[in-house]
Amino acid sequence: MRFAVMAAVLFVSSTCLAAEKTITVAGDGSGDFKTIQEAVAAVPDHSADRTILHLKPGTYQGQVIVPKEKQKVSFEGDDAKTTIITFDKTINDLGPDGKPVTIAGGTAVIVEAPDFAASNITFQNTAGDHGQALALRLNGDREVIRNCRLLGWQDTLLCWTGRDYFKDCYIEGRVDFIYGGATAVFDHCEIHSKNGGHVTAASTPKDQPFGFVFLHCTLTGDDVPWKPPTTGPLPPGSNVKRTPMADLGRPWRPYAAVAYLYCDIGSHIKPEGWNNWRNPANEQTARYSEYKCTGPGADRSKRFAWTKELTDEEAAKYTIANILGGQDGWNPQ
8 A cells, every 4th residue: 555655656746747848048059949039939828837948058138028828937047147138128219110119118028927937047127227127027926036136227127916926036226126016025135226216116906915025135225436516626535435325115006015024224225214205195005114124224213104113913924925825825935
């Protein structure tokens, strides 16, 4: 009987492993495909099994779109510093028809499908300070991003809908560089502000209990050369560097929900912490909170009164399983 049970377990395990398919992408032609988009097109539609796209080291230029029917796709690199997906368009760049390309054409990687995963990849948009220029847009559900770098300036990462989980990632930008209406957990990530700005712009729906949740993250900021306010001889100490101030978030929609728990917050975060986006009415609806954060930017003595420190009872609800579980009990861990 024991032998029969063991044999059945081995059979099921081997069947599951066999169902998982790997496609190799290499720009030098040594893989199954030279471009990521060609590999995505080769994934079976509505597959019940996962397809892994192994991206060999290299820089992959151009936009990548994962359509809704290409579910359960994984992008896997060997190292985020050597496997790079890059794009250089903003939403204001003109398309062939002479009209702005909008978000659809100004984003490096767009994921419409559910159950997408990525690891050891850099997603970047190099357009710089020229308007919205996204590195990654997630529109599906149950998306998992691990050990990745997301690099941009304005609107680096759009978590539009569904549930997203980021683990051990590095995310940088300046203007609302993490935004959208999804429920997203950032677990042990580094969140880096470039030249001040705003870390988040959540558009969380009113009836959605969680928006963006940062757990055990490190918030860092750029040091930039100090610039004198007038021309003429430089005053003493003008060759030193300064850290431009940023805030933890501003509400893109009235019921924006953002929470930082157990985070190390750098000195680049303003003492008041948050921003009402020039609309005092948002102070009555935005759900902004912190809990047991540390670091020079974590002092809540000068925080706006309309933001809060979670109680122990409230903080106990901020587990990954509870935040992302939903009706299907999904737990990315």
